[in-house]
Amino acid sequence: QSSVTLEATGRATILRCISSGSVEITVPLNFWAGKRRTGPEKCSKDSVYEPATGRVLCQLEPCGAVEVDQAVKAAKLAFGYWSKMSGMERARVMIEAAHIIESNREEIAEMEVVNNGKSITEARLDVDSARLCIEYYAGLASTLAGQHVQLPGGSFAYTRREPLGICVGIGAWNYPFQIAAWKSAPALACGNSMVFKPSPVTPVTAVMLAEIYAKAGVPEGLFNVVQGGQETGSLLCQHPDVAKVSFTGSVPTGQKIMEMASKGVKPVTLELGGKSPLLIFKDSDLENAVRGALMANFLSQGQVCSNGTRVFVQKDIMPEFVKEVVKRTQAIEIGDPLLESTRMGALVSRPHLDKVLSFVDRAKKEGATVLCGGEPYVPSDPKLRGGYYMTPCVLGNCTDDMICVKEEIFGPVMSVLPFETEDEVLQRANDTSLGLAAGVFTRDVRRAHRVVEHLKAGSCFINNYNITPVEVPFGGFKMSGIGRENGQVTIEFYSQLKTVFVEMGDVDSLF
Ligand SMILES: NC(=O)c1ccc[n+]([C@@H]2O[C@H](COP(=O)([O-])OP(=O)(O)OC[C@H]3O[C@@H](n4cnc5c(N)ncnc54)[C@H](O)[C@@H]3O)[C@@H](O)[C@H]2O)c1
Numbered sequence: 001q002s003s004v005t006l007e008a009t010g011r012a013t014i015l016r017c018i019s020s021g022s023v024e025i026t027v028p029l030n031f032w033a034g035k036r037r038t039g040p041e042k043c044s045k046d047s048v049y050e051p052a053t054g055r056v057l058c059q060l061e062p063c064g065a066v067e068v069d070q071a072v073k074a075a076k077l078a079f080g081y082w083s084k085m086s087g088m089e090r091a092r093v094m095i096e097a098a099h100i101i102e103s104n105r106e107e108i109a110e111m112e113v114v115n116n117g118k119s120i121t122e123a124r125l126d127v128d129s130a131r132l133c134i135e136y137y138a139g140l141a142s143t144l145a146g147q148h149v150q151l152p153g154g155s156f157a158y159t160r161r162e163p164l165g166i167c168v169g170i171g172a173w174n175y176p177f178q179i180a181a182w183k184s185a186p187a188l189a190c191g192n193s194m195v196f197k198p199s200p201v202t203p204v205t206a207v208m209l210a211e212i213y214a215k216a217g218v219p220e221g222l223f224n225v226v227q228g229g230q231e232t233g234s235l236l237c238q239h240p241d242v243a244k245v246s247f248t249g250s251v252p253t254g255q256k257i258m259e260m261a262s263k264g265v266k267p268v269t270l271e272l273g274g275k276s277p278l279l280i281f282k283d284s285d286l287e288n289a290v291r292g293a294l295m296a297n298f299l300s301q302g303q304v305c306s307n308g309t310r311v312f313v314q315k316d317i318m319p320e321f322v323k324e325v326v327k328r329t330q331a332i333e334i335g336d337p338l339l340e341s342t343r344m345g346a347l348v349s350r351p352h353l354d355k356v357l358s359f360v361d362r363a364k365k366e367g368a369t370v371l372c373g374g375e376p377y378v379p380s381d382p383k384l385r386g387g388y389y390m391t392p393c394v395l396g397n398c399t400d401d402m403i404c405v406k407e408e409i410f411g412p413v414m415s416v417l418p419f420e421t422e423d424e425v426l427q428r429a430n431d432t433s434l435g436l437a438a439g440v441f442t443r444d445v446r447r448a449h450r451v452v453e454h455l456k457a458g459s460c461f462i463n464n465y466n467i468t469p470v471e472v473p474f475g476g477f478k479m480s481g482i483g484r485e486n487g488q489v490t491i492e493f494y495s496q497l498k499t500v501f502v503e504m505g506d507v508d509s510l511f
């Protein structure tokens, strides 16, 4: 079912093929050996919902051991061909995949919106990030090289950078298409194959990526998608033919994955949660600091791992900062995520919305002041009434010991905290077991660099927040993760070095 709507964006009129509440997905969502596949015959199917309306969007068929094994076998076969191709040959196919993404940008973004609930404006940027990531690693594919080391007597050694084999990717629900690309692009560039498991909450767009790779000309089975939850994920991690697991999700699941991978001494990449600090000094450009705080908290309905949810503001500027931040938070347009004018769509699921709202309730009980938002929101359009909306929230009067300040909420809830000195705020900012990201706003260049040197976080922003260019490594310190995604360094997490010793003389034996 689909309907066609025309929507004025101010600059252009977009011909939209779908509208919220109009989509029903009946095609199979698993994909291996080059085709969409149905799940096991006798599996108990799970309903997948459209966050904007609360309607059932499709049924998830979780894969069991048999299907996981079929997908792994397909990946093994494809690895045999792909790993022997040159970097240039692999790059050509990946560039073609990037072109296909570009030509289907709108369709992919719309399906992301329908399944995830985020605004179409943001979904387009996520699709762009996925495409850029594939382009970037296509560019690096032909640069993978080893080293030549001269040894005595004309002997020498050289190193070969080789792929790992079959890599498993396991994704979270907040950036479904982007996560699938951020994992597959470096894996494929290095010559690996991949079996990817999206979150059971957002199964729709990873399989679109699988079709795109297939259309671009990768060998059958190079990128496969198996659907399911923790059981399917565990089967993948424990499969003896799997060489590596790259995971994006929560800390507790990351710990389980690391434990499972340890049984086979498999390397892991873990992109986990955060409770990141944003430090705003009194010499900041206030306009930029406010914009930064909004970008640090309200993208993707606040469901962003790197969000700077602990906003530390120097006491002297607290009143003006709070006034401006509240004014702009209240002006955020909430509603149908497929409309151009919408800036905040629906949270991903009913249970998740309830969880986020309960954090706001607990914050109130602990003495925080709700400066704005934090309420369920019911749009006026009747078709959206069953959707999972809330008003973005700013909490004042917060202290470091409150649950809202200590735990990852993963929703549109910003906690504002006053501070007086640089030493004090650094100590408080680092007082967490997490360390994904951190930000500082100041006009003092020396302070900016001094502060980031002391911040214990993998991604630090000076006078900006939540930008993730694919050329730059992204990942966490402490319990926020292991390894990096994006940037050149990620090649090291999807490949291994083989050292080859070459003797040019006789064997100098001691025996
Ligand atoms: N650091 C990052 O880059 C990043 C990005 C996005 C989200 N996240 C984090 O993800 C979390 C939200 O996502 P979520 O709720 O989907 O996380 P989650 O940990 O519940 O699930 C993530 C994935 O793991 C799978 N899974 C669950 N149990 C498993 C098991 N035992 N074995 C194998 N797989 C298993 C799930 O099915 C899903 O695909 C937040 O904590 C957020 O901070 C981190």
Ligand SMILES: C[N+](C)(C)CCCC=O
Binding pocket: 174, 175, 299, 303, 304, 305, 306, 466, 467, 468
């Ligand atoms: C593109 N963002 C907004 C920085 C998100 C990165 C992925 C984390 O959830």
